[in-house]
Amino acid sequence: MMAEHGAVSSVLLRMNGSWPLSAAAREFAAAGVPVFPCTSYGKRPATEHGFHDATTNLDQIEAWWRQSPGANIGVPTGAASGAVVVDVDVHGPVDGRASFDRAHRAGLVHGWELLVRTPTGGMHAYYPATPGSEQRSWQAARAGINFRGDGGYIIVPPSTCSIEGTTSGYQVEQVNTGPARVLDAQRLRDFLDPHPTPSRPASGGVDRDADVDVSRLAAWVAARGEGERNRGLFWAACRLAENGLPASDALDVLTAAASHAGLAEREIVTTVRSAYRTVHPAPARRGARDGSSPVRGSSPLAADGWFNRDPARPSTESSRVWGL
Numbered sequence: 001m002m003a004e005h006g007a008v009s010s011v012l013l014r015m016n017g018s019w020p021l022s023a024a025a026r027e028f029a030a031a032g033v034p035v036f037p038c039t040s041y042g043k044r045p046a047t048e049h050g051f052h053d054a055t056t057n058l059d060q061i062e063a064w065w066r067q068s069p070g071a072n073i074g075v076p077t078g079a080a081s082g083a084v085v086v087d088v089d090v091h092g093p094v095d096g097r098a099s100f101d102r103a104h105r106a107g108l109v110h111g112w113e114l115l116v117r118t119p120t121g122g123m124h125a126y127y128p129a130t131p132g133s134e135q136r137s138w139q140a141a142r143a144g145i146n147f148r149g150d151g152g153y154i155i156v157p158p159s160t161c162s163i164e165g166t167t168s169g170y171q172v173e174q175v176n177t178g179p180a181r182v183l184d185a186q187r188l189r190d191f192l193d194p195h196p197t198p199s200r201p202a203s204g205g206v207d208r209d210a211d212v213d214v215s216r217l218a219a220w221v222a223a224r225g226e227g228e229r230n231r232g233l234f235w236a237a238c239r240l241a242e243n244g245l246p247a248s249d250a251l252d253v254l255t256a257a258a259s260h261a262g263l264a265e266r267e268i269v270t271t272v273r274s275a276y277r278t279v280h281p282a283p284a285r286r287g288a289r290d291g292s293s294p295v296r297g298s299s300p301l302a303a304d305g306w307f308n309r310d311p312a313r314p315s316t317e318s319s320r321v322w323g324l
Contacts (some may be wrong), residue, residue, distance in 0.1 A: 005180065006128045007031045008075060008083040008156070009109035009113040017158045017169055020067035024158055025073050029056040033081050036153075037064045037071035041162035043155050044262050046166060049225060051076040051153035052261065072159035077137070078129055078150030084183060085154050086112075087146035088123040091265075094143025096122065099192055103145075108188045111181030119161040119168035127183040135185045135221075136215060139256035142248070147185050151222050152260055193252065214240070214253055222257040229261045230271055237275030247276045 005013065011031050015024055029034045034054035037046040046068060047053040054076045054255040055061065065071060075081050086109060088096040100123070103109045109125060119273040129135070129149070137152030139145075148154050155161075157170040217236050224232035233254060251272050258268045 004195075005113045006082045006126075007033050008081050012114065012116070012126075012157055012172055013175065015158060017171065019158050020069070021071060021158065022062070022069060022075060024118055024156075025065055026058060028073065028075065028156070029058055029061050032056060033075060033140050035061060036074045036076075037200050038066055038074045038155060038159070040070035040072065041160055041167060042067065042072065043161070045074060045153075046071055050262060051080075052075075052223075054080065056206060072161075073156050074153045075156050077148040077152045077154055078135065080150075082129050083113075084127050084129050084185065085148040086125040086127070086183065086188070087118075087148055087154070088125070089144040089146065090121040091144070094142070094144040099140075099143040099145050100125075103188060103191060106191060109183070111176075111179065111183065112177055113180045114172055115174040116157060117171050117173040119163055119170065123173070124170075128180055130182045135183075136219070137256050137260065138189055139184070139252055139259075140189060141252050141255055143192040144186075145192055146256055147189065151219055152256065195202060203322065214245075218253050218257040221254055222260040224261045226262065228286075229263050230267070233258045233263065233268065233271045234275050237272040238279050241276045242280035247272065250276070 008031075009030070011024075011028050011033065025035045034056050036051060036054040038044060039046050045051060045053075047064075051074060055076065073290065075083075077084050086100070088100045089095065091092075093287050101107060112125040112127055114126050116126070118124060135147075135149035137149045140149050155170060157172060160167050160169040203251075217239060221229075221232055221236045236254060237250055240253065241247075245253075251269065254272060255265065258271075259265070262272075
């Protein structure tokens with residue numbers, strides 16, 4: 001017996017890769033799921049306010065896809081669509097499949113409605129949103145897991161992406177025939193990578209904003225529009241640096257938010273790195289005047305090695321299929 005599915009999953013089960021994107025967008029809207037266009041073969045929103053422009057208005061949807069027939073379909077997650085998604089990344093040096101398997105064995109990710117394979121070889125696991133409870137999006141970058149909830153969005157089938165000249169589509173991989181259940185997103189995050197909170201600076205430092213609200217700061221970054229995204233991200237990263245948050249934790253907090261605002265991962269890493277170097281500049285090099293070999297210093301907050309990673313470096317790990 002087939003499990004009952006929410007509106008997003010129900011639409012996905014009715015379509016296939018041969019559907020025109022415009023027809024699929026209208027089908028979502030007819031089912032009460034708001035949609036918005038993203039760039040052709042990409043993930044970036046193609047509207048001024050991103051997922052905030054999502055609508056079920058068929059006239060607007062027809063106008064969007066008449067103008068850009070190849071636009072991918074974005075769906076806001078959380079209460080707006082009734083669906084939340086665990087996004088398993090296979091990107092660069094990070095392979096989130098091991099983390100998902102570990103969470104599966106711990107009983108934290110059971111109850112998905114369906115699994116969608118992404119063009120990069122990753123996976124989207126769809127769950128029903130928790131009624132009457134907001135679950136904000138977050139990212140555990142080192143675990144390779146993103147949670148797409150309130151304040152986030154996903155690209156849905158039959159959208160396609162172009163990766164190094166090869167076009168691949170989002171495809172439904174598995175369907176749950178058992179009962180679906182809501183996901184405890186905070187418990188999952190605590191299991192994968194505890195949500196960081198600012199620590200007070202060491203004695204002798206000036207504690208200007210020790211009570212900064214990390215979640216509100218991330219939500220503010222996610223809402224930045226074109227023209228203010230980089231500046232907003234830089235400002236937020238400086239606030240976190242001033243409050244003693246390690247650089248890797250700041251990147252976890254801000255990457256998902258800045259991605260929702262439309263920034264690319266490499267751009268986000270560069271901006272956060274720049275903010276931390278501005279707030280915690282490296283000590284002056286020794287040897288410039290005395291002739292000895294120069295020694296490079298570094299901030300203890302940025303010395304965790306995270307910024308040494310190249311987010312664009314291809315993964316050398318082999319692919320495998322999850323044993324669910």
